[in-house]
Amino acid sequence: MEKVDRSVVNMANKVNVLRILWENKCIFRAEIARMTGLSQPTVLKIVDEFMERGLVNISGKGISSGGKPPLMLEFRWDAYYIIGVDINEYRIEIILMDLSFDIIDKRIQDNREVDTADTILKRLAEEIRELIGEHPNEESRILGIGVGIPGIVDAQKGILIYSTELGWKNVNLKEYLKQYFDGQITIDDSTRAFAIEEKIFGKGKDIKNFLCLNLASGIGSALVLDGNLYYGSSGSSGQLGHVAVEREGPLCSCGNYGCLEHYASGRAIEEAARRVVENHWESQITDLVYGDAGKVDLNIVFEAAMGGDRTALGILEKASDYLAMAVSGVVNLTDPEMIICEGKISRECPIFMEMFKTALRRRGMKYVGREVEIVISNTENYMGSFGSASFILEQFIKSGGEAERFVRVRGNSNQRLDYVG
Numbered sequence: 001m002e003k004v005d006r007s008v009v010n011m012a013n014k015v016n017v018l019r020i021l022w023e024n025k026c027i028f029r030a031e032i033a034r035m036t037g038l039s040q041p042t043v044l045k046i047v048d049e050f051m052e053r054g055l056v057n058i059s060g061k062g063i064s065s066g067g068k069p070p071l072m073l074e075f076r077w078d079a080y081y082i083i084g085v086d087i088n089e090y091r092i093e094i095i096l097m098d099l100s101f102d103i104i105d106k107r108i109q110d111n112r113e114v115d116t117a118d119t120i121l122k123r124l125a126e127e128i129r130e131l132i133g134e135h136p137n138e139e140s141r142i143l144g145i146g147v148g149i150p151g152i153v154d155a156q157k158g159i160l161i162y163s164t165e166l167g168w169k170n171v172n173l174k175e176y177l178k179q180y181f182d183g184q185i186t187i188d189d190s191t192r193a194f195a196i197e198e199k200i201f202g203k204g205k206d207i208k209n210f211l212c213l214n215l216a217s218g219i220g221s222a223l224v225l226d227g228n229l230y231y232g233s234s235g236s237s238g239q240l241g242h243v244a245v246e247r248e249g250p251l252c253s254c255g256n257y258g259c260l261e262h263y264a265s266g267r268a269i270e271e272a273a274r275r276v277v278e279n280h281w282e283s284q285i286t287d288l289v290y291g292d293a294g295k296v297d298l299n300i301v302f303e304a305a306m307g308g309d310r311t312a313l314g315i316l317e318k319a320s321d322y323l324a325m326a327v328s329g330v331v332n333l334t335d336p337e338m339i340i341c342e343g344k345i346s347r348e349c350p351i352f353m354e355m356f357k358t359a360l361r362r363r364g365m366k367y368v369g370r371e372v373e374i375v376i377s378n379t380e381n382y383m384g385s386f387g388s389a390s391f392i393l394e395q396f397i398k399s400g401g402e403a404e405r406f407v408r409v410r411g412n413s414n415q416r417l418d419y420v421g
């Protein structure tokens, strides 16, 4: 018989108990034992260790039918903190949060005026440093900085390989931030960050296989398979936007032709609407922008579609069908239970989502037992930085609550930042 490695079992038990404590704000020890199948003495030992580390408090007593009343345990959300960062083509969002993802403080910076990676990253580092400096009570207990960015990301090395949204190529974000901060820094694609957030908090919580779609100016996707985020062999999985859907379509920045992004992304929808205006076609789109193609954006298309404009509806229908073409391929290959959508299009255009559902149903395989459920993320006011912070939280839980390295600002904190490349 194979020898069981006790330390592995102990760690698995610890992770299990920690996750239950984190998920249930208040809980009795006996309940943990029942939920995990562990013995009461084992749970007692693990909980004692967490108490020593300040992760768990006793918050009250239960009622006993004789003997000692059971103690109510409470996870301490304020034991540690996390910094979540989301970078996109519009803004940088930096949030300092506790372990329940309650926002302690946040910074939002408009990105549209500054356009180089260097300027944006310098501002990012500056903002994080200021944020840390302004919170002396939390400063020494920040578990890590999680950064989400749209594009192909080598999460292991922390390098953004390519981002259509930002127009950045080969940016070593982790190394950049390491110049300014010690401690744990994770960099990953923002749709993967969204997926891990859905796995921990959202609709993907009790689901083993699901697909996340971010339908915004670009198209992001991430897969959770067998309960784990799927990265692929080189870490570049999830490039749904670069699945070819037209044999003779235009050359894409990724090197392929006829990629989905050119037909179904927010940018593609805007582009199609702009052509309507430029060609002076009769449509509410033209009327809404008074014939100025430069004023066309997604809101205009949505408004025209809601007003029943056939041209706008046609643009959305075509885009949704292209999306369904690519997504049906993913569904056929991976058999997800659910598709969780996020992003401006999914949130603000129910017409598009209905069209997408219909198209996917039409393109679905005949002989599959279950129809995949399409839902919108229920994280109200979802912020990308929650997703990025989820990576840090997940690592913390998976380590059994170990927190040895905290985030530290390097060097003289009063000095202005200067990037040495």
Ligand SMILES: [Zn+2]
Residues within 6 Å of the ligand: 241, 242, 243, 252, 253, 254, 255, 256, 259, 261
């Ligand atoms: Zn492409």
